[in-house]
Amino acid sequence: MSLLLLLFDLLGTFVFALSGGTLAVRYRLDVFGVLVLSCAAAVSGGLARDVLIGAQPPAALADWRYLAVAMLAGVVTFYRHQAIERMRNPVQVFDGAGLALFAVLGTSKALDYGLSPFAATLLGMLSGIGGGVARDVLVARIPVVLKAELYAVAALAGGGVVALADVFDLPRTPAMAVGALVCFGLRYMAIRHGWHLPAAHLPDDRG
Amino acid sequence: MSLLLLLFDLLGTFVFALSGGTLAVRYRLDVFGVLVLSCAAAVSGGLARDVLIGAQPPAALADWRYLAVAMLAGVVTFYRHQAIERMRNPVQVFDGAGLALFAVLGTSKALDYGLSPFAATLLGMLSGIGGGVARDVLVARIPVVLKAELYAVAALAGGGVVALADVFDLPRTPAMAVGALVCFGLRYMAIRHGWHLPAAHLPDDRG
Amino acid sequence: MSLLLLLFDLLGTFVFALSGGTLAVRYRLDVFGVLVLSCAAAVSGGLARDVLIGAQPPAALADWRYLAVAMLAGVVTFYRHQAIERMRNPVQVFDGAGLALFAVLGTSKALDYGLSPFAATLLGMLSGIGGGVARDVLVARIPVVLKAELYAVAALAGGGVVALADVFDLPRTPAMAVGALVCFGLRYMAIRHGWHLPAAHLPDDRG
Numbered sequence: 001m002s003l004l005l006l007l008f009d010l011l012g013t014f015v016f017a018l019s020g021g022t023l024a025v026r027y028r029l030d031v032f033g034v035l036v037l038s039c040a041a042a043v044s045g046g047l048a049r050d051v052l053i054g055a056q057p058p059a060a061l062a063d064w065r066y067l068a069v070a071m072l073a074g075v076v077t078f079y080r081h082q083a084i085e086r087m088r089n090p091v092q093v094f095d096g097a098g099l100a101l102f103a104v105l106g107t108s109k110a111l112d113y114g115l116s117p118f119a120a121t122l123l124g125m126l127s128g129i130g131g132g133v134a135r136d137v138l139v140a141r142i143p144v145v146l147k148a149e150l151y152a153v154a155a156l157a158g159g160g161v162v163a164l165a166d167v168f169d170l171p172r173t174p175a176m177a178v179g180a181l182v183c184f185g186l187r188y189m190a191i192r193h194g195w196h197l198p199a200a201h202l203p204d205d206r207g
Numbered sequence: 208m209s210l211l212l213l214l215f216d217l218l219g220t221f222v223f224a225l226s227g228g229t230l231a232v233r234y235r236l237d238v239f240g241v242l243v244l245s246c247a248a249a250v251s252g253g254l255a256r257d258v259l260i261g262a263q264p265p266a267a268l269a270d271w272r273y274l275a276v277a278m279l280a281g282v283v284t285f286y287r288h289q290a291i292e293r294m295r296n297p298v299q300v301f302d303g304a305g306l307a308l309f310a311v312l313g314t315s316k317a318l319d320y321g322l323s324p325f326a327a328t329l330l331g332m333l334s335g336i337g338g339g340v341a342r343d344v345l346v347a348r349i350p351v352v353l354k355a356e357l358y359a360v361a362a363l364a365g366g367g368v369v370a371l372a373d374v375f376d377l378p379r380t381p382a383m384a385v386g387a388l389v390c391f392g393l394r395y396m397a398i399r400h401g402w403h404l405p406a407a408h409l410p411d412d413r414g
Numbered sequence: 415m416s417l418l419l420l421l422f423d424l425l426g427t428f429v430f431a432l433s434g435g436t437l438a439v440r441y442r443l444d445v446f447g448v449l450v451l452s453c454a455a456a457v458s459g460g461l462a463r464d465v466l467i468g469a470q471p472p473a474a475l476a477d478w479r480y481l482a483v484a485m486l487a488g489v490v491t492f493y494r495h496q497a498i499e500r501m502r503n504p505v506q507v508f509d510g511a512g513l514a515l516f517a518v519l520g521t522s523k524a525l526d527y528g529l530s531p532f533a534a535t536l537l538g539m540l541s542g543i544g545g546g547v548a549r550d551v552l553v554a555r556i557p558v559v560l561k562a563e564l565y566a567v568a569a570l571a572g573g574g575v576v577a578l579a580d581v582f583d584l585p586r587t588p589a590m591a592v593g594a595l596v597c598f599g600l601r602y603m604a605i606r607h608g609w610h611l612p613a614a615h616l617p618d619d620r621g
Contacts, residue, residue, distance in 0.1 A: 030611035032567055033560040047466065052254065054263030056468030061533040078614050118275075119268040133345070138547070140347045140554045146240040153239055197237035200285050259461065261470030325482075326475040340552070347554045353447040360446055404444035407492050 009105065010069050012098030017042035017070040018091060020135045021077025022084055027139050031078050037135055038074030039067055045130025049106050049123050053113040092191055099151070100158050100183035103128040104176040107159035117163035124159025125152055128183075150190035153197065158183025216312065217276050219305025224249035224277040225298060227342045228284025229291055234346050238285050244342055245281030246274055252337025256313050256330050260320040299398055306358070307365050307390035310335040311383040314366035324370035331366025332359055335390075357397035360404065365390025423519065424483050426512030431456035431484035432505060434549045435491025436498055441553050445492050451549055452488030453481055459544025463520050463537050467527040506605055513565070514572050514597035517542040518590040521573035531577035538573025539566055542597075563604035564611065572597025 020041025024034040043060035050058035060066040077084055084091065106127025110120035129152045132145035145151045158179040165175030189195065227248025231241040250267035257265035267273040284291055291298065313334025317327035336359045339352040352358045365386040372382030396402065434455025438448040457474035464472035474480040491498055498505060520541025524534035543566045546559035559565045572593040579589030603609065 025614040025616065027556065028613050028616070029556075029560055030613045032611050034614065036560055036566070051258055051465055052263065052265060052268060054261075054468075057466060057527070057529055057533065061466060061529060061537070064530060064532045067532070067536065081614055081616075113264070115264055115268060116271060118271045119264065122274065123268070137344060137347075137551060138560070139556050140551070142234065142236075142346050146236055146243055146345070152243070197239050199235050199237045200232040200241065200288055202232065202235070202288075258465055259471060259475060261468075320471070322471055322475060323478060325478045326471065329481065330475070344551060344554070349441065349443075349553050353443055353450055353552070359450070404446050406442050406444045407439040407448065407495055409439065409442070409495075 005105075008097070008101050010065060011094065012101045013042045013066050013069050014073045015091065015094040015098045016102075016131050017073030018077055018084055019095060019132070020070075021074045022081055023135055023139060024074075025077060025081040034078045035071055035074040037138060038077065039070045040138055041131040041135035042070035042073070043067065043131065044134035045102060045127040045132075046106070048130045049110065049127045052123065052126075053110055053115060055109070055113060093188065096154075096184050096187040096191070099128045099155055099187060100180040103155035103158040103183050104162050104179040107162040107179070108172060108176060111163065111166050117167050120166070121156060121159040121163045124162065125155040128152070128155035128159075149195050150186055150197065154183045154187040154190065157186055212312075215304070215308050217272060218301065219308045220249045220273050220276050221280045222298060222301040222305045223309075223338050224280030225284055225291055226302060226339070227277075228281045229288055230342055230346060231281075232284060232288040241285045242278055242281040244345060245284065246277045247345055248338040248342035249277035249280070250274065250338065251341035252309060252334040252339075253313070255337045256317065256334045259330065259333075260317055260322060262316070262320060300395065303361075303391050303394040303398070306335045306362055306394060307387040310362040310365040310390050311369050311386040314369040314386070315379060315383060318370065318373050324374050327373070328363060328366040328370045331369065332362040335359070335362035335366075356402050357393055357404065361390045361394040361397065364393055419519075422511070422515050424479060425508065426515045427456045427480050427483050428487045429505060429508040429512045430516075430545050431487030432491055432498055433509060433546070434484075435488045436495055437549055437553060438488075439491060439495040448492045449485055449488040451552060452491065453484045454552055455545040455549035456484035456487070457481065457545065458548035459516060459541040459546075460520070462544045463524065463541045466537065466540075467524055467529060469523070469527060507602065510568075510598050510601040510605070513542045513569055513601060514594040517569040517572040517597050518576050518593040521576040521593070522586060522590060525577065525580050531581050534580070535570060535573040535577045538576065539569040542566070542569035542573075563609050564600055565604075567611065568597045568601040568604065571600055 017038035020037035020039070021034050023041075024037035029037065043066055046060050047058045050056065103124045105124075107120045107124030110123040111117070115123065129145040133143040136143040136145075161179030161182055162172070162175050165172065224245035227244035227246070228241045230248075231244035236244065250273055253267050254265045257263065310331040312331075314327045314331030317330040318324070322330065336352040340350040343350040343352075368386035368389055369379070369382050372379065431452035434451035434453070435448045437455075438451035443451065457480055460474050461472045464470065517538045519538075521534045521538030524537040525531070529537065543557075543559040547557040550557040550559075575593035575596055576586070576589050579586065
């Protein structure tokens with residue numbers, strides 16, 4: 001992996017970990033709980049992807065830098081959570097960048113392990129949203145990534161670009177760049193304009 | 208796998224996915240959340256089984272038809288959830304059929320991967336109930352499969368028939384048919400007659 | 415594995431399973447739910463570890479004694495939960511012993527599979543706390559192991575001793591004995607003296 005990609009990957013890990021740490025502080029967990037939620041939010045998506053494609057041990061365990069960065073984010077959150085809460089907007093932007101990167105990297109890795117473009121796109125999405133799902137399940141709330149503005153859809157779109165390029169034998173690297181831009185752009189616009197997917201219509205008198 | 212078995216497997220997947228989609232609609236998730244819960248309910252049991260026995264990539268990712276069928280069920284639920292809620296009884300019957308099939312197929316696959324009959328029976332049960340567990344954990348409620356009428360017990364019984372036949376070197380296919388009938392019959396009778404397992408006695412003054 | 419180690423491992427499994435069964439009784443699950451929570455609490459940590467390091471099928475499925483012991487504990491809990499609740503103190507002590515054993519065994523196994531000392535320590539911790547996490551997620555509550563007195567920290571310390579010994583090429587067996595003592599001692603003192611890690615400071619007017 002190129003140095004630039006690694007830096008982005010670690011930055012995405014850091015920002016995802018911030019989201020886990022912030023949630024842990026809100027739920028009044030102790031410093032260890034903050035570290036666990038930081039790590040869970042940062043690496044669960046990649047762990048699930050790697051276990052499903054048979055890439056064991058997963059990258060997040062084989063390379064110590066991922067968990068070290070996640071723990072660093074946890075420590076920062078523990079001591080500076082109010083500052084981080086105030087920076088909600090920049091954090092959301094970085095989170096969108098992390099999502100974009102995880103989605104295209106996840107899709108690419110799944111393709112390398114021989115999965116079909118369809119399955120690879122789903123695994124890219126899982127790489128992107130798995131951390132958020134694990135983080136929220138651990139505090140017993142419905143994962144916000146299942147409800148947030150086009151969150152997982154943006155990941156699907158980004159990974160889909162990479163998978164489509166693979167179908168048509170186009171070069172991988174520019175496809176990943178385009179996919180990441182598509183994912184990030186979609187998520188950014190959704191945050192800015194409050195874009196939502198529709199929910200099903202329910203009669204008011206439901207039980 | 209024979210065509211008939213594949214058709215049943217996809218039908219079971221479809222019905223399990225309906226249960227996930229219906230729950231997502233009740234919890235007012237958006238259309239994407241409905242799709243995720245449909246897929247989670249349909250394939251999580253098989254994913255867990257395949258990861259545990261080392262059959263990677265899991266069948267539900269290697270064959271696109273499973274997730275396609277699960278997503279189709281999600282779309283149907285999104286637009287027709289009231290009709291599906293009204294069909295609760297037929298859906299429960301199909302769900303019992305799906306459970307029976309997943310339990311015997313899961314046990315059979317685990318035996319093929321060299322697991323002991325005891326472990327294979329448990330993995331068959333996991334194939335059958337794992338989707339329901341994942342679906343309910345994602346909306347932060349206690350899995351109903353841990354409480355529903357003889358749900359997991361029926362799966363154990365069905366898988367147990369397949370495992371016992373393996374112990375006594377009896378042919379696999381008829382054992383799977385008998386196991387599926389045992390599981391389905393037990394579940395069907397339990398629904399019809401409200402059969403429950405006992406809960407432990409608790410003093411009324413517990414904290 | 416030596417007979418003594420196996421006995422300790424099964425004892426730890428039994429005690430972890432008691433904690434799962436007791437919780438299931440409190441949540442009024444039926445006898446099957448009690449068995450599932452007993453098994454989940456006893457083996458989930460080891461299952462997660464083995465899946466992550468690629469040791470499939472996991473030890474808890476390859477050797478029937480683990481799940482048999484866990485189910486036995488479930489049956490005992492179902493019929494004697496009040497007696498077990500009264501023995502809370504001895505159970506906590508055994509639970510600390512189980513934690514210590516799982517942490518050092520888990521770290522050791524991860525090292526054997528070629529993971530780095532850093533990752534192996536974390537996997538040891540996961541072996542120790544994973545069962546408690548799965549148990550609590552299944553009843554939709556925040557895992558107490560993320561909040562209990564130095565619970566996971568003790569596991570980290572115990573596993574860390576084993577990992578450090580590996581770094582310095584010291585013999586494994588005495589390191590595991592020391593690590594287990596460190597973990598157990600830390601947890602025991604934390605229970606006795608109510609030692610807690612700090613939580614982050616939150617302003618009172620938070621939303």
